[in-house]
Each structure stands twice: as structure tokens, then as C-alpha cells.
Amino acid sequence: MEREGLTINPAKTCQPIGAMYAALGIHGCLPHSHGSQGCCSYHRSTLTRHYKEPVMAATSSFTEGASVFGGQANLLQSVETIFSVYDPEVIAVHSTCLSETIGDDLQQITKKASDDGKIPEGKYVIYASTPSFVGSHVTGYANMVTGMAEQFAVSTGEKKDQVNIVAGWMEPSDMREIKDIAKVMGAKIVLFPDTSDVLDAPQTGKHEFYPKGGVTIDALRSTGDSKATVALGCMSAEPAAIALEKKCKVPFETVEIPIGLSATDRFIMALSKAAGVSVPAEITADRGRLVDVMADMEQYFHGKKVALFGDPDQLIPLVEFLLDLGMKPMHIVSGTPGLRFDKRMKEILERAPYANFKLGMGADMFLLHQWIKNEPVDLLIGNTYGKYIARDEDIPFVRFGFPILDRIGHSYFASVGYKGGLRILEKILGVLQDRQDRDALEEKFELVM
Amino acid sequence: MQAKINLPDPSVIKEELINKYPAKVAKKRSKSIVINDPETIPEVQANVRTVPGIITQRGCSYAGCKGVVLGPTRDIVNITHGPIGCSFYSWLTRRNQTRPENPTDENYITYCFSTDMQEEHVVFGGEKKLKQAIQEAYDLFHPKAIAIFSTCPVGLIGDDVHAAAREMKEKLGDCNVFGFSCEGYRGVSQSAGHHIANNGVFKHMVGNNNEVKPGKFKLNLLGEYNIGGDAFEIERLFEKCGITLVASFSGNSTVGAIENAHTADLNVILCHRSINYMGDMMETKYGIPWMKVNFVGAESSAKSLRKIAEYFGDAELKARVEEVIAEEMPKVKAIIDEIRPRTEGKTAMLFVGGSRAHHYQDLFSELGMTTLAAGYEFAHRDDYEGREVLPNIKIDADSKNIEELKVSADPELYNPRKSEAELEELKAKGLEINGYEGMMKQMVKKSLVVDDVSHYESEKLIELYKPDIFCAGIKEKYVVQKMGVPLKQLHSYDYGGPYTGFEGAVNFYKDIDRMVNNPVWKLIKAPWEKEGAGSLEATYVA
Numbered sequence: 001m002e003r004e005g006l007t008i009n010p011a012k013t014c015q016p017i018g019a020m021y022a023a024l025g026i027h028g029c030l031p032h033s034h035g036s037q038g039c040c041s042y043h044r045s046t047l048t049r050h051y052k053e054p055v056m057a058a059t060s061s062f063t064e065g066a067s068v069f070g071g072q073a074n075l076l077q078s079v080e081t082i083f084s085v086y087d088p089e090v091i092a093v094h095s096t097c098l099s100e101t102i103g104d105d106l107q108q109i110t111k112k113a114s115d116d117g118k119i120p121e122g123k124y125v126i127y128a129s130t131p132s133f134v135g136s137h138v139t140g141y142a143n144m145v146t147g148m149a150e151q152f153a154v155s156t157g158e159k160k161d162q163v164n165i166v167a168g169w170m171e172p173s174d175m176r177e178i179k180d181i182a183k184v185m186g187a188k189i190v191l192f193p194d195t196s197d198v199l200d201a202p203q204t205g206k207h208e209f210y211p212k213g214g215v216t217i218d219a220l221r222s223t224g225d226s227k228a229t230v231a232l233g234c235m236s237a238e239p240a241a242i243a244l245e246k247k248c249k250v251p252f253e254t255v256e257i258p259i260g261l262s263a264t265d266r267f268i269m270a271l272s273k274a275a276g277v278s279v280p281a282e283i284t285a286d287r288g289r290l291v292d293v294m295a296d297m298e299q300y301f302h303g304k305k306v307a308l309f310g311d312p313d314q315l316i317p318l319v320e321f322l323l324d325l326g327m328k329p330m331h332i333v334s335g336t337p338g339l340r341f342d343k344r345m346k347e348i349l350e351r352a353p354y355a356n357f358k359l360g361m362g363a364d365m366f367l368l369h370q371w372i373k374n375e376p377v378d379l380l381i382g383n384t385y386g387k388y389i390a391r392d393e394d395i396p397f398v399r400f401g402f403p404i405l406d407r408i409g410h411s412y413f414a415s416v417g418y419k420g421g422l423r424i425l426e427k428i429l430g431v432l433q434d435r436q437d438r439d440a441l442e443e444k445f446e447l448v449m
Numbered sequence: 450m451q452a453k454i455n456l457p458d459p460s461v462i463k464e465e466l467i468n469k470y471p472a473k474v475a476k477k478r479s480k481s482i483v484i485n486d487p488e489t490i491p492e493v494q495a496n497v498r499t500v501p502g503i504i505t506q507r508g509c510s511y512a513g514c515k516g517v518v519l520g521p522t523r524d525i526v527n528i529t530h531g532p533i534g535c536s537f538y539s540w541l542t543r544r545n546q547t548r549p550e551n552p553t554d555e556n557y558i559t560y561c562f563s564t565d566m567q568e569e570h571v572v573f574g575g576e577k578k579l580k581q582a583i584q585e586a587y588d589l590f591h592p593k594a595i596a597i598f599s600t601c602p603v604g605l606i607g608d609d610v611h612a613a614a615r616e617m618k619e620k621l622g623d624c625n626v627f628g629f630s631c632e633g634y635r636g637v638s639q640s641a642g643h644h645i646a647n648n649g650v651f652k653h654m655v656g657n658n659n660e661v662k663p664g665k666f667k668l669n670l671l672g673e674y675n676i677g678g679d680a681f682e683i684e685r686l687f688e689k690c691g692i693t694l695v696a697s698f699s700g701n702s703t704v705g706a707i708e709n710a711h712t713a714d715l716n717v718i719l720c721h722r723s724i725n726y727m728g729d730m731m732e733t734k735y736g737i738p739w740m741k742v743n744f745v746g747a748e749s750s751a752k753s754l755r756k757i758a759e760y761f762g763d764a765e766l767k768a769r770v771e772e773v774i775a776e777e778m779p780k781v782k783a784i785i786d787e788i789r790p791r792t793e794g795k796t797a798m799l800f801v802g803g804s805r806a807h808h809y810q811d812l813f814s815e816l817g818m819t820t821l822a823a824g825y826e827f828a829h830r831d832d833y834e835g836r837e838v839l840p841n842i843k844i845d846a847d848s849k850n851i852e853e854l855k856v857s858a859d860p861e862l863y864n865p866r867k868s869e870a871e872l873e874e875l876k877a878k879g880l881e882i883n884g885y886e887g888m889m890k891q892m893v894k895k896s897l898v899v900d901d902v903s904h905y906e907s908e909k910l911i912e913l914y915k916p917d918i919f920c921a922g923i924k925e926k927y928v929v930q931k932m933g934v935p936l937k938q939l940h941s942y943d944y945g946g947p948y949t950g951f952e953g954a955v956n957f958y959k960d961i962d963r964m965v966n967n968p969v970w971k972l973i974k975a976p977w978e979k980e981g982a983g984s985l986e987a988t989y990v991a
Contacts, residue, residue, distance in 0.1 A: 001589060005581025007533065007565040008589075014534025036601055036633030037499065038509025042538035044924045049542075054928040056904070061499045061507075064850050067605060067634040074501040081502030084471050085905050097532045098601035098634060101571055132532035133568050133602065205973045207908065207931040335533070361565065385540070388559050 008366035009385065011309045012335025014132035015140025017043040018169065018236075019094035020057055022144035025167070025175075025193020027214030028089030030082055031057040034075055034104065035096025050403040051172075051199045051411055056209060058082055058091075062098055071104045072112070079113045083120055088210065089217055090124040094144060100131035124217065126151045136336040137402070138236050138311050141169050145193060145240040152217060153224035155248035160225040162188040163274045164250065166240045168233025168257045168313040169402070170416060172196040172213075177414035178232075178258075181268070184282050187275030190219045190226060192240075200411045224248035228274035232257045232267070233313030234340040257313050258416045260321025260424065261290055267417075286418040293425055294325060300432055300449075301325040307372050309333045309365055309382040310401035312341035316348060318381070318400070321421065323351050327379075331356045331371040333363040365389065379432065396431035400424075454796065454819050456895045459484040462913050463897070466906045474500050481900040485892045492838075493889075495900040496829040498637045498847060504904035506800065506826045506922060509633035511535055513642025513827070515598040517723055518650070519629070521545035521674045521700045522707065524555035526592040528562040530579050530610055531600025535633070536563035544676045544941050547701050555592060562586060566602065575608050583617045587624055593704045594654070597628040604632040625704070627653035637847050638827035638901075640722065640803065644851050647726035650698070650707065651854065655731065656862070657708035664693030666761045667713040671727055671739070672720030672804070675700025677946020682953050683744050689773050690754060691766065698724055711735045714866045715760055717742040717753070721885045722803025722828050732883060733856045736865035738872065741885040746811030747781045747954040759880055777951035784955045785815060788962045793817035795917035795965055798910060800902045800925075801939040803828035807888035809920060809939055812948070812957045821914050822897035823888065826922075833898060835887035904928070917965045933973055935964040 016033060020043045023031035033040035040059035047055040058081075060066070060074040075093065082091055093106055106127035119125055128147035130140040145166060165182070167175050176196040182189045197213025223229075223244060229252035231241035241252035253274065258267035264287070272279050294301075305328045308315060312334055319329045329352055332345070337360030349355050356371050365382075369389050372380075380390050383401040390397035404410050414420040433449055440446065463482050467475040480494035499505040508516075511529075516539040519527055529536035540561035549556045564582045566575050583595055595617075597610045610628035618626040629649045635641045668687075673680045680700040687694050695713040696706035716728050716739035728739030740760060742753035751774045758770040795818045799806040806823045813820055830838050867875070872882055889898060899906060904925075911919060911932055919929045922940045929936040937943065937960070945960055947953040 001585070003585050005564060005578045005583075006528070006585040007536075007563045009540075009561050010533050010537055010563060010565065012533060013537040014532050016534065032502075036509045037505060037507045037638070038512050038633040039534070041506075041508035041512070041924065042534065045542070045922075046538055048923050048927060052927055054931060055924070056504065056928075058502050058504050061501045061503075061505070062601075062634045063498055063637060063847055064634055065846065067601070067632075077500065078502030080471060081474060081500055085469055085474075085502070086504070096601070097534075097566075097571070098605070101602040101605045131568070131571075132534045133566050133571050136533070201931070203931060203933075203973055205931075205933040207928050361567070366560075 003362060007362070007364050009369075010335050010364050011333050011368070012136035012138070014097075014137060015130035015135055015143065016094050016096050016132060017046060018137035018139070018141030019092070019128050019130045019144035020044075021047060021169070021195070022141045022148075022193045023092035023094070024055065024198050025195040025214055026090060026092065026148065026220070027216045028210045029092050029214065030086055030088040032078060032082065032091050032093045033057060033059045033096060034071060034093050034106065035060060035098045036062045039096045046403055049405045052408065053199045053201060053411070054207060055199075058086070060099070067098060067102060070102055071099050072109050075104070075109045076113055076116065076118060079118045079125060083118070083123060086209065088123070090126060092144060092147070093125060093127040094130045094140070095128070096130070097132035100129065138169060138313070138336045142236045142239045145237065146243045148192060148220055149223060149240040149243040150247060152220035153244055153248050154221045155224040158225060159227055160222060162190055162222070162226045163271065164223045164226045164229040164241075164244065165189050165191045165271070166229060166231040166237040167191055167193055168231070168236040169311060170232070170257060171410045171414070172198065172200040173410065173412050173414040174416040174420065177417050177420060181283070181417050182271065184280060185268075185271060185275070186277045186280070187271055189275070190223050191215065192220060192223065224250065226250050228252065230255060230267070230270050230274050234344060235312040235336065235338050237313070256317040258420075259314060259317035260421050261287070261294070261324050261418070262320050263317035264417055264421060283418070290418040290421045290425075293422060297425070297429060298326060300429055301327050303328060304379055304432065305330045305377040306379045306381060307331040307368060307377040308380075309368050309386065312336050312338055312345075312359075314401055316341070316344050319345065320348050321424070323348070328352065329355050330375060330377050331368055333365070333368045334359045335363055337361070379428065396435045398427050398431055454794065456821065456893070457913065459895050459897050462910070465913060466909050469905065474503070478903075482906075483898050485889050485896045485898050486894050487890050487892060490834045490887075490889050493830060493833045493898055493900055495825070495833060496637060496640060496827070496848065497845065499901055505901060506924060507638040507901060509639065510631045510635040510642035510645065511598060511600055511633045512539065513639030513723070514629050514631035514646040515539055515642070516543055517639060517674065518643055518646035518699060519596055519598070521547065522702045522704065523547040523549060523558050524592060524703050525594045525596050526557050526560075526562060526586045526590060527596050527598065528564065528582055528586060529598045529600060530564045530575065530603050530608065531566050532602065533563055533565045535600045536561050543674070544944070545700055546675050546678045546681070548681070555590070557590070557592070571602050571606055574606060575603065576613050579608065579610065579613050580617055583613070583626060587621050592624060594625040596649075597626070599628065599630050599632050601633045604630060604634075625653065625657070636851055640827040640829065641851050643723040644726055647724060647730070648852055648854050651727060651730050654704065654707045656711050656859075658705065659712070659862070660709065661712050662695070662709065665691060666757075666763065666766055667693045667695050668715040668717055668757065669695050669710045669713045670697045671716050671718045672724035673697055673700050676940070677942045677948065679744075679947040679949040679953065682947045682950035686750070686754065686773065686950050690758075690770050692757060698727060711737070711862060713737060715740065715757070717757065718885075719744065720802075720804040722825070722832050725885070728883070730854060730856045734859050734863065736858070736863050738867055738882045740880065740882055743808050743811065744949040745808035745953070746815055747778065747951050748815065749808070749811045750950050750954070751778065756880055759878060760875060781951050781954055784958055788958045789817050791962055791966055796821050796914070797918045797920065798914070798916045799823040799920040799939065800826065800899065800907065801921050802826055803832055805939045806920070807832070807891065810891060812954060815954065816958060816961060818917070820892060820896060821916055822899060822910055823892060824899035824902050826901065828900070831885065831887060833887050833889050833900070835890065836885045908932070918961065933970055935967065935970065937961065937964060
């Protein structure tokens with residue numbers, strides 16, 4: 001049945017949570033939700049469940065009065081309270097459906113906060129417009145990252161020997177891996193945002209309100225002088241790269257988040273080109289190890305049908321990786337709309353003319369479930385909510401994406417780069433081979449696989 | 450009541466909690482931080498706005514209405530009217546367990562329904578999309594009931610969800626459709642949403658089915674949401690005692706049960722904050738008295754069962770209840786005897802909910818642990834000080850915006866279950882009917898009571914008191930644990946439970962024992978970081 005009014009079991013959530021996550025990737029930043037308390041509470045809860053880490057953020061605590069008369073007074077009061085009680089380097093304000101509907105202008109209010117002397121010397125308030133009735137959590141993330149570039153980057157006229165890498169929506173582990181790869185390659189980079197050492201902080205017996213990680217404001221300011229930008233993901237990272245090009249004339253190249261072999265190849269080449277460094281043997285060896293496992297275990301991947309749901313910048317390279325493995329991506333949904341996403345996915349799916357793919361309105365998990373019922377699959381890949389479909393249909397399930405509420409690992413073990421590719425392979429093989437073992441007749445139960 | 454341990458001077462601590470705030474904020478917060486005296490209960494400022502910018506535990510009205518009260522009932526299709534986020538975040542995150550009687554029975558607990566409102570709907574109105582969504586939900590599932598929950602933009606753009614509901618109810622014919630104006634900005638916390646939910650359930654569901662079903666000692670369980678299976682344990686005890694549960698509001702419940710709730714003879718209230726409105730309204734309209742009970746804690750469970758038996762006044766029931774308690778208690782006793790030496794003298798803090806921060810103190814006290822400080826996230830003064838303060842509570846602008854239903858006795862169905870004389874007699878026996886004494890009478894002198902505790906205050910409290918365990922929710926969980934103090938989640942139970950009744954008490958004792966005595970808390974420092982570790986470098990100098 002075609003649905004026009006009702007979304008059932010969405011494969012997306014709303015913009016503000018993406019903005020909150022991105023803002024946590026600035027060192028010393030307190031994200032601030034300009035809306036009702038519930039928004040902030042829900043976003044903090046979801047991010048906390050995903051990371052099992054503190055997620056600090058404040059709210060404008062709208063009541064009915066603020067909703068009628070506008071939220072300016074609430075935001076001004078928030079800025080004052082936050083700087084006196086929580087003393088951040090920067091407050092990153094994002095809007096909500098409530099503040100957008102009543103027409104609060106964050107640029108104007110933050111300017112007023114500044115004019116009124118509510119922002120202490122050397123401290124900052126940045127903002128991003130993230131109404132929940134536009135886009136998804138992915139575009140909300142992109143808007144906040146774009147806000148960072150637009151509001152911090154400065155062009156001094158003196159170029160720096162460094163490359164900006166705009167992180168698409170990735171885990172802290174992935175951001176750490178990107179920095180490690182750049183280091184091995186000898187490329188000087190500014191990665192932003194950077195949630196490593198923020199959302200994977202160690203247990204020390206002390207709660208660091210502002211953990212050691214996050215891109216510093218100085219580093220963000222310097223992005224305007226970088227010689228190039230590499231954006232990881234057309235949806236979640238490219239808008240910030242475009243903003244940097246516009247404001248500071250930093251040329252950019254967009255590649256996919258380096259998930260799987262081919263996307264990582266392109267990332268390595270893009271970084272090598274942008275930073276003017278050659279690819280060291282270590283990286284080539286990492287690549288070789290990934291290809292080695294792909295070759296050695298090809299029989300377990302070949303022809304296996306896969307259903308996926310998730311976010312554009314993860315799905316594009318992941319589907320390509322599955323195809324490189326000889327697997328068959330059968331059904332793909334993402335609630336996030338986007339022309340670039342649609343175009344790129346369709347290009348990749350030229351290798352899989354049998355695939356069902358839907359994005360945006362109506363592309364929800366209820367639809368995915370119906371597709372799976374019509375044409376069953378061997379593997380399901382998606383966030384934690386997939387466990388209900390996996391259980392109903394008895395399908396091996398690999399958790400991938402956001403949010404993962406019932407397993408750990410994503411914040412500590414990267415899925416990007418060649419090493420991250422190995423982790424994805426290990427996870428896929430693990431569930432497929434466990435399934436083969438579980439279902440094998442006694443005489444067909446293999447010792448060596 | 451006397452504390453078993455020496456409490457630090459609370460006035461000094463109070464000063465520490467507020468001295469970093471700007472003057473106006475400090476002044477406001479100081480009224481919500483009070484030093485307890487169970488003999489002369491001081492006034493607590495509660496149910497007032499959180500200062501913008503303060504990191505609060507609180508959520509919104511939508512969370513209280515859809516998430517808390519309506520969410521747990523399995524056969525209502527709950528459609529969130531608004532952008533996608535609100536429905537997404539309230540999707541399966543409250544652990545409301547439910548157990549359909551038959552595998553083919555309706556159960557929508559695992560579903561998330563939303564109108565996924567887009568910019569065009571905010572500009573041109575979303576009623577058309579809403580009606581379309583209702584139609585599609587009906588066509589797909591043919592549910593008995595569809596509820597609609599308004600999110601922030603809906604109220605602002607003026608979508609009339611109630612008119613849409615009426616129209617669709619008429620059109621569909623065999624499906625009860627009703628709406629809730631529970632926009633997130635209403636009130637000051639989840640509490641507004643509870644009230645809105647109570648009103649809607651009372652108006653649109655209770656009383657729809659007058660069929661009197663068989664059963665003795667019929668009651669409704671109000672304010673039990675079956676988190677972690679809590680309601681299952683209470684149901685087990687009722688069944689064992691021969692008490693008939695007509696309807697639960699709203700854990701493990703159904704539309705049919707709630708529609709029939711007014712045929713019960715007693716309402717027992719667990720979570721006073723979220724559901725007391727229902728108790729009052731059913732008493733006025735149908736003549737069903739309500740009684741506050743507590744099934745958190747073994748002693749409290751026994752006491753609550755005895756209160757119920759006393760209310761019905763039946764000798765056989767009273768005897769059966771005693772038998773059940775005698776059967777259940779030894780198992781509990783055996784466990785507590787084993788565990789208590791490891792928990793005795795330890796301390797706890799509870800900042801959660803509108804009821805749990807009170808009731809879980811019973812379990813801690815059974816473990817020999819003292820509650821140093823406690824407070825609610827979204828409660829009102831009566832939850833702290835007792836219902837006798839109700840007439841003195843100032844109604845502010847935020848509360849005024851929440852509808853008070855005008856309820857009167859039903860001309861046909863009003864039937865006082867107890868006469869005035871009988872009620873007096875019960876009161877004389879110590880049974881408080883339509884009353885609740887609140888949290889503070891139970892807390893020791895000089896303990897701290899903090900309403901709507903902020904993040905900053907929580908950290909300070911931990912620093913100053915060093916409690917052995919802190920109870921709150923998911924947002925606080927890892928903050929507190931980073932400080933080396935275990936945090937017990939009392940919304941989700943850290944995915945454990947049930948914690949009600951006798952079996953639940955045992956589960957809780959074991960969990961707390963595990964948490965406060967866990968070896969991990971002693972492993973935080975690396976050997977080379979410990980005092981007196983000295984320098985390792987020089988050992989093997991050639």
C-alpha cells in the first residue's frame with residue numbers, strides 16, 4: 001500500500017540532534033538547543049545511549065510564553081547562565097521546529113547577546129538553523145559543521161601548509177582513524193568536527209565537563225588559510241567545504257566517507273593530492289591486507305542478498321563495498337532526502353539493476369520490511385532498530401549507523417579506512433558464518449571454514 | 450527519623466550549590482533546595498520553570514503525554530503529529546513491556562507512527578496530512594483506537610487535531626480517534642503532559658464500556674507503566690491474592706480494559722504525580738475512591754496488599770493476603786540477610802521522576818542504606834510535602850494553561866463504593882483514602898531535598914557527600930560514573946528489573962549489591978598513578 005500521510009518506523013530522525021553531535025566535536029563547546037526542554041533531553045538521551053558517555057548540552061527551556069512572544073529573552077538568559085555556570089569556550093546554538101516556526105532569528109539574537117556584553121572576551125557563540133521539518137539529522141549535522149566554517153574560518157592571506165578534512169557523520173573511532181591515516185601519510189590536517197577524545201573519553205574518576213578532544217577554535221580559524229579541503233561525504237560534509245571555498249577561497253574535493261575498499265582508495269588519493277604527499281608503503285600494505293581477506297573469504301560473501309537502511313554518506317560507500325565483495329544489495333532505504341545522494345546511489349546501483357532503493361518521504365523501515373517479506377535477504381545492515389526485523393524474519397544482522405543503542409564497539413573500533421574495512425568484513429563474516437553453523441546439519445557442520 | 454550516619458551541615462552545602470549562579474538564578478534556586486525536617490515539613494518550590502541555560506534533567510509535555518502515559522498501552526496506534534524527531538526519540542525507549550493474551554492480539558508497542566511534517570505543512574497547515582495518516586493507519590491495521598499527539602509546531606500553526614480526530618472517528622465508524630494538545634512548550638516539564646494525557650484518557654476512553662465483568666475485589670492499578678515488567682509482578686501478586694485487576698493505567702494494558710475501568714471498586718495509585726488526576730476524576734464521576742499504595746520495596750508491598758484487603762474488608766481476602774505475604778517474605782528475607790552486611794551503612798542519592806525518588810528510598814532502607822539527598826525532576830509540592838498543601842499551591846501562568854476538566858457525578862453511573870461512615874471507619878484504621886503524604890516525611894532530618902536538580906548541583910552534591918550510589922536517568926548515568934560513583938537508572942532500571950513486589954525487591958537488592966561493591970571502582974587508577982607508586986623508571990638502571 002502506498003502511503004502519503006503516515007511514516008511508520010522512520011529511517012531518519014530530526015536535524016537538531018545532528019547539530020548537537022557536530023558541536024560536541026569542537027573543543028570546549030557546549031551545544032545549546034533553542035527550543036523546548038524535550039528536544040534537548042531527547043537528543044542528549046539518544047546520544048548518551050549510543051555512546052555510553054556524558055553528553056552535555058543546554059536548552060532555552062521554552063514555555064508557552066516564549067512560544068508566543070519569541071525566544072529571544074530565553075536565549076539571552078541562556079547565554080548569560082551558561083557562561084557563568086559552565087564556562088565554555090564556545091556555545092553552539094541550534095534551532096528547533098519550535099523556534100523556527102515562531103521565526104526566531106539566531107543571527108540577530110546572538111548579535112544582540114554580543115552587543116549586550118553577554119559574551120565574555122575571547123568566547124564565542126555560533127549558531128546553525130536546523131528546523132526539524134526540513135532534511136534529517138544528517139543535514140542538521142551538515143548545517144552545524146557549515147556554521148563552524150562560516151563563523152570561524154578566517155583568511156589571513158598567508159596560506160598554511162595544511163589540508164582541511166571535513167568529517168562527514170562518523171564515529172569518534174573513525175575520526176581518530178582519519179587522523180592516524182593522515183599522520184602515516186605525513187599530511188598536515190585540520191579535521192573538523194572531531195569527536196574523538198570527547199565521546200570516547202577514558203574513565204579517570206573525574207568528570208571532565210569539556211574533555212580533551214575536539215577541534216580547537218584556533219584550528220577552526222586557521223581552516224581559511226589551508227591550501228585545500230577534502231570533504232568526506234556529499235551530504236554531511238560538502239556544504240562546509242563549499243562555505244570555506246566561498247568565504248576563504250579554499251579549493252575543495254568531495255569524496256565519500258572512506259568505508260570499504262574503493263571509497264578508501266579515493267580518499268587516500270584525494271588526500272595525497274591535496275596535501276602533496278605520496279602514499280607510503282604502510283598504507284598500501286593495509287590495503288593489501290583488506291584485499292587479501294576479500295579474496296580468501298569470497299565464497300562466504302558471493303551472491304548473498306543484503307537489505308540496508310541508514311544515512312546517505314554511509315550507505316553510498318557501504319553499498320559499493322558490498323558490490324566489491326560480490327554481494328547483492330537488494331533493498332535500500334534512507335529517510336534522508338537529497339538530490340546528490342539519489343544521483344550517486346543510482347550510479348553505484350548501475351551494478352545492481354535488481355536493487356530496490358528509496359529515499360526521503362516514505363522511505364521507512366516499514367517499507368523495508370515489506371520489501372524483505374516479498375524478497376527475503378541473507379543479511380540486514382542498519383541501526384539498532386533493525387533488530388526487530390531481524391528477529392521477525394530470522395535474518396543475520398550487522399549493526400551499522402546511528403543510533404546503536406544495544407551494543408558497544410562503534411565508538412572504539414573504526415569502520416573507515418582499510419583497517420575499518422577489515423572490521424566490517426569481520427562483522428559480516430561473523431554473523432553469516434554463525435548462521436551457517438547454526439543451521440548446518442550435523443554431518444555438514446564444518447570445523448574449518 | 451534519625452540518620453544512621455553523620456550528615457554534613459546541610460546549610461553549608463546549600464550555599465556551595467548556589468554560589469556560582471548569577472544572583473537572580475541563585476535566588477530562584479535557593480527556594481528549590483531545602484533542608485528537610487520530617488516533623489515540620491518546609492516548603493519546597495516545585496513545578497516552576499527551569500532557568501534557560503541550566504542543564505536540567507527535565508523533558509517536555511509531549512514526553513509526559515505520549516511517552517509516559519499513553520505509550521505503554523499496546524493496542525492504541527499512537528500517531529505523533531509533527532516533524533519526525535519526537536516520534537523517533539519516544540520509540541521503544543521507555544521499556545514498557547507488554548504481553549498480549551493471544552499471539553494474534555493487536556500490539557503496536559514496537560511501532561513508531563508519525564506524520565513526518567515538512568516545511569510545506571508548517572506553512573500551509575498539516576491537518577490534511579494528519580487525516581490522511583489516520584486513514585492509512587486504519588487501512589493498514591484496523592486498530593480499536595488511534596491517538597494523535599501534537600508536537601510544538603502543531604499548536605503554533607493552529608492545526609486543530611481535535612477536530613481532525615472527531616471527523617475521522619465519525620468517518621471510520623469503528624475506531625476511537627482522539628487527540629492530545631501536548632505540545633512540548635506546554636507547562637514546565639513532563640508533568641503538564643501527564644495531566645493532558647489524564648484528561649484525554651478520561652474524556653475519550655474511560656466509561657466507554659459499561660459491561661460489568663465477573664470477579665471479586667475489583668481494582669484499577671493507576672500509574673504503573675510496566676517498565677522492566679513491574680506490572681507483571683504486581684499482577685502476579687493480585688492473582689495470587691484473588692484480587693481482580695480491571696485495568697492498568699497503562700502498563701501491559703489495553704483499550705478494552707481502560708474503557709471498562711469505571712466498573713472497578715477501588716483505584717490504587719502508584720505514581721501519584723502522573724496519574725492522580727485520573728483518581729480524582731473517577732472518584733467524582735463514578736464514586737470510586739482512590740488509595741495511594743507502593744509496590745516498590747518488600748515491606749511496602751506487603752503493606753499495600755494489606756491496605757487493599759482492609760479496604761475491601763473481606764475476612765477471606767485478608768487471610769489470603771497474609772498467606773501470600775507469609776509465602777513470599779522468606780525468600781526475600783533469605784536474600785536480604787545475605788546481602789545486607791555488604792550494603793549496611795552505605796549512602797544513596799535519588800534525583801528522578803515524580804514518584805520514584807520517594808519510593809526507592811524504601812528499598813534502600815531495606816538494604817540499610819541512608820538517603821542523603823533526594824528530589825524530583827517534574828513533581829509538584831504535594832509530592833514532596835503531602836497533599837494537605839494542595840489548597841495553598843499558587844497556580845502560576847504555566848499551570849493555568851493546562852486544562853482542568855470540569856467533572857461532575859454521572860447521573861446513571863455514579864455509585865459511591867463506600868459510604869461516608871465506611872470511609873471514616875477506614876480512616877480510623879489508618880487507611881488514607883484519596884491522600885498522599887509525600888516524600889519528605891519519610892526522609893531523615895537534615896537530609897537535602899532538591900527539586901529539578903541541575904547538572905552543576907548534582908556534581909557538587911557528589912563531590913561534597915561522596916554517596917555510594919546515585920540514582921537518576923540516562924543523561925546523568927555516565928557523567929556520574931565518570932566520577933567513580935555507580936549510577937542506577939530509575940527510569941530504565943539499566944535494562945533490568947522488575948523492581949516491584951517481592952521478586953522485584955530481590956532483583957533490586959542484588960543489583961545494588963553488585964553496583965556498590967563492584968570491583969571496577971577500585972581499578973580506576975593505574976598502578977603507577979597510585980600514591981606511593983614512586984618512579985618506575987629508575988628500577989633497572991644499569
